[in-house]
Amino acid sequence: MAIEVKLTATLQKLAGGARSVQSEGSNVREVLEDLERRHPGIQDMVMVDGQIHRFVNIYLNDEDIRFLEQLETPLREGDVLSILPALAGGKI
Amino acid sequence: MELREPDGRNRHMPVTVYIPTPFRRFAGNQTYVKADGKTVGEVLESLGGQYPSLRQMIYDASDEIPGHINIYVNSQEIHSLQGKLTPVKDGDEMAVIPAIAGGQVLTPEQVNRYSRHIIMPQVGPAGQRKLMETEVLVVGAGGLGGPAALYLALAGIGTIGIIDFDVVDLSNLQRQVLHQTEDVGKPKTESAKETLRAYNPDVNVVIHNTPITSDNAMEIIPQYDMVVNGADNFTTRYLVNDACYFAGKTLVDGSILLFDGQATVFVPGHGCYRCLFPAPPPPGLVPNCAEAGVLGALTGVMGSIQAIEVIKQVLGIGESLVSRLLLFDALAMDFRIVKLRRDPKCPLCGDNPTIKELIDYEGFCGAPFPGQDHDGPDGSVGA
Numbered sequence: 001m002a003i004e005v006k007l008t009a010t011l012q013k014l015a016g017g018a019r020s021v022q023s024e025g026s027n028v029r030e031v032l033e034d035l036e037r038r039h040p041g042i043q044d045m046v047m048v049d050g051q052i053h054r055f056v057n058i059y060l061n062d063e064d065i066r067f068l069e070q071l072e073t074p075l076r077e078g079d080v081l082s083i084l085p086a087l088a089g090g091k092i
Numbered sequence: 093m094e095l096r097e098p099d100g101r102n103r104h105m106p107v108t109v110y111i112p113t114p115f116r117r118f119a120g121n122q123t124y125v126k127a128d129g130k131t132v133g134e135v136l137e138s139l140g141g142q143y144p145s146l147r148q149m150i151y152d153a154s155d156e157i158p159g160h161i162n163i164y165v166n167s168q169e170i171h172s173l174q175g176k177l178t179p180v181k182d183g184d185e186m187a188v189i190p191a192i193a194g195g196q197v198l199t200p201e202q203v204n205r206y207s208r209h210i211i212m213p214q215v216g217p218a219g220q221r222k223l224m225e226t227e228v229l230v231v232g233a234g235g236l237g238g239p240a241a242l243y244l245a246l247a248g249i250g251t252i253g254i255i256d257f258d259v260v261d262l263s264n265l266q267r268q269v270l271h272q273t274e275d276v277g278k279p280k281t282e283s284a285k286e287t288l289r290a291y292n293p294d295v296n297v298v299i300h301n302t303p304i305t306s307d308n309a310m311e312i313i314p315q316y317d318m319v320v321n322g323a324d325n326f327t328t329r330y331l332v333n334d335a336c337y338f339a340g341k342t343l344v345d346g347s348i349l350l351f352d353g354q355a356t357v358f359v360p361g362h363g364c365y366r367c368l369f370p371a372p373p374p375p376g377l378v379p380n381c382a383e384a385g386v387l388g389a390l391t392g393v394m395g396s397i398q399a400i401e402v403i404k405q406v407l408g409i410g411e412s413l414v415s416r417l418l419l420f421d422a423l424a425m426d427f428r429i430v431k432l433r434r435d436p437k438c439p440l441c442g443d444n445p446t447i448k449e450l451i452d453y454e455g456f457c458g459a460p461f462p463g464q465d466h467d468g469p470d471g472s473v474g475a
Contacts, residue, residue, distance in 0.1 A: 054371035087347040
């Protein structure tokens with residue numbers, strides 16, 4: 001099913017500058033796999049060893065998926081996912 | 093709106109007068125009362141007629157308004173209008189604001205300086221006193237710390253501490269409002285102090301011209317009531333987060349990159365930066381502002397939001413960003429809020445904490461504290 005994925009800051013350039021992209025999947029894991037097919041490189045920014053990076057949060061609508069079913073969180077048509085890496089605001 | 097009376101006089105519809113807390117008991121415990129009149133003087137006479145004990149508060153022995161009371165018509169002080177002869181009309185709102193609150197006295201200059209705040213019932217003279225008694229530490233005199241400190245100074249926050257080790261660089265001036273062209277090469281703390289004192293000499297500006305590190309964080313942070321995080325690196329962010337938790341201080345957090353900003357408020361026990369982001373990215377994976385850039389005006393938005401959250405927290409008004417993360421996308425001009433939860437597994441503030449004192453942040457983040465080692469030309473602690 002069609003899911004809107006909002007991308008923040010550094011992730012946008014992997015999607016040709018788009019702040020929001022369409023994707024398909026019945027849970028978060030499937031959407032991330034679909035995103036990687038459409039925008040190669042994005043998965044490495046979000047995941048490592050099959051898990052979400054600890055400096056990256058994914059929100060289903062306004063809820064952090066860590067407090068839902070994480071990568072297996074089921075999605076419904078019209079849901080909005082947001083991928084949010086930590087920002088330092090400057091030098092790291 | 094005027095109605096013609098049978099005797100031919102104009103009958104004026106009443107003006108609403110705001111009665112501040114200290115005077116409310118003289119006006120039947122009402123916040124707003126109605127009074128008639130064509131001028132401020134007539135309205136005050138009408139008010140005094142209805143509430144004789146209030147009249148004694150707003151007129152002195154020679155029937156003049158004493159210097160410690162300001163009268164406002166629609167938020168404008170009448171001295172800048174026509175005094176007691178200032179005309180009023182139906183729908184106008186007046187306010188009678190005394191300089192005395194909580195046993196402490198605001199000077200007439202302070203009443204005037206802060207009048208646009210004092211006139212709002214959410215602030216009032218008592219709220220203004222609270223702001224003037226508050227001590228806030230701003231970490232980083234840069235892109236976020238600058239506008240945050242600036243608006244806190246303008247609001248009359250009593251003490252503003254600024255911690256930064258860096259000197260002003262020309263590339264800072266695209267966004268860092270505390271510093272001007274002639275300040276290039278000067279320590280940021282000194283430049284910040286001069287700017288803030290020029291804006292408001294009431295404010296006590298304390299400067300800490302040093303990097304914040306594990307060695308000094310627990311000496312400096314407990315001296316303040318609240319902390320604004322304008323740090324630009326993860327090492328400092330995790331240190332400030334942990335130190336504020338241990339010191340029991342509210343941390344008003346903000347961060348920026350490119351066209352995006354994030355802001356939230358961490359109150360100990362209601363989630364912390366580690367609950368939000370359990371670990372920093374490995375060095376180099378998320379670019380920094382110096383590498384990727386940041387929109388200057390975005391720092392003004394986010395720093396102002398941090399100042400707003402401090403002021404709300406001090407006054408105890410509104411809904412704070414505690415347990416909520418504000419996301420601002422300047423390109424889409426989109427503000428969104430997502431939930432931020434205390435993580436029961438958080439090593440700092442969770443149910444079974446493993447971090448019980450400050451740790452090795454440079455090891456944890458894989459990056460040194462800025463200012464400890466070599467710094468690039470834009471190596472400021474403040475975003």
